[in-house]
Amino acid sequence: MSIILENITYVYMPKTPYEKSAIKEINIEIKPGEFVGIIGHTGSGKSTLLQHLNGLLKPTTGTVTVDGQDIHAKNQDAKHAKRSVGMVFQYPEHQLFEETVYADIAFGPRNLGIEESEIDQRVKRAMDFVGLDYERFANRTPFQLSGGQMRRVAIAGVIALEPRYLILDEPSAGLDPQGRDEIFGQIIKMYQATGITVVLVSHNMEDIARMANRLIVMNAGQVMLDGLPVDIFRDCQEQLQKAGVDVPPLTVLMNKFKQRDLSVDHTVVTMDAAVDSVLAAVRRS
């Protein structure tokens, strides 16, 4: 029971002068309950990789199986398998189109042919997850909301499909720090409450360090590193630099302390934990 990518290669615009292979021979397995962070430089193939997870792109070679089902088979099972993977694109608020917030969130479940009473429940649950008050927002037009609120409506639209895997492509892009914290807070809350599998793409290493329990680093269309975030931040700084991504500033600082023989815990990812660790180390020495 997991998403398995086997030997995935995808070529954009084959047989033209613009031909370019976006990802090459990707082999990964995303297991249930994981919180996978994917990072990589612009053009490293992150978005292309994501679109293979729910069959929006068909790989040039290789197979994608979701819970044991090949999603490019031509049958109902494949359709169902695809539906268990929910996808939140970059700037998801650009996909809003309905007259009310309620109708927009209900669009997905309606397409699945779910009963109205159940849809009602799902919309309420989804709005609750993204922290939008049902009474206040359900009947408003989404286009008059703030950017952060619109994005939450769009994310709710995907959550209402109740997928087993939730894929988010840069969910915090273009939001102010407060909006970013809110979105991430809600994703973590949902991850902890439902045990949903999350795949999150982000430029921001700090976010990934704080949330993900597995980190995949993409470079030039291939998986460069795959493992625990703390291990990768500690052991693979050179490779990270080569991939064009920065180690979180906090980790850099802690590593510097360590080089100066201050016995701090360099695996901490939050500011509070870092402060505690430094204080403890200073007291000890």
Place this chain on the structure above:
Amino acid sequence: MLADIMLGQYFPGNSVIHHLDPRTKIISTILLISSIFLAENYQAYSVVVVFIGFCIALGGIPLVMIFRSLKPLWLIIILTLLIHIFTTTGIIIYTLGPLTVTQEGLRLGFLMSIRLVFLIIVSSLLTFTTSPVALTDGIERLLKPFKAIGLPAHELAMMMTIALRFIPTLLEETDRIMKAQMARGADFTSGNILRRARNMIPLLVPLFISAFRRADDLATAMEARCYRGGDHRTRMKQLKITGKDWTAYAILLLVIGILLVVRIYVK
């Protein structure tokens, strides 16, 4: 999906033809297209074939691309051929019910459809070897003299440039919104026409909103940089007629001369 669509048919390259001034290429294309009408017999046609072949080879355009450019118009070409074959009067060589095939018809049909092929290939050569931006630049310069009679040359060219610039952007946007809605179970491919049109709403509404937003942003950005139309604007990349262009004109005039001679003396 949609992102695979090629914009125009520009085929990036580094050939002499690619480096000609766009004005030269536009004028030459017009001249060549008109002179193709001078050709009326097989001898003249072979001159045209040789010259077009020469241009294709010089531009380094793969023949596959040339044939691909003919594809959308093959129906018209075949139709031209058939109409001429069956409607020309002359020496009958075959009868099929009310339809008669004549010797003159065969000849005329063949020449006419080949002429069409020539026209398509010549105009494709222009778009194969000239990037859309260079093309609009050239058009703007060529239209400049008509400003005196009130033709807004710069504005037209600017509109064309912006439109061209945003085709790939909007295609990408369409692709993304389509995928996002498909991921929410939207279906764009099945059902009857009415149903399908209704199913397009989740795609069209966001697309229009985004197009207006982009237009607004672009207008603001242009105003912020003090854009106020074409007067007194200078260019970073000046168009310059060089020796290459004069050589191109000379070769073209030579070919047109040959075509004229063939038309007058070869019967």
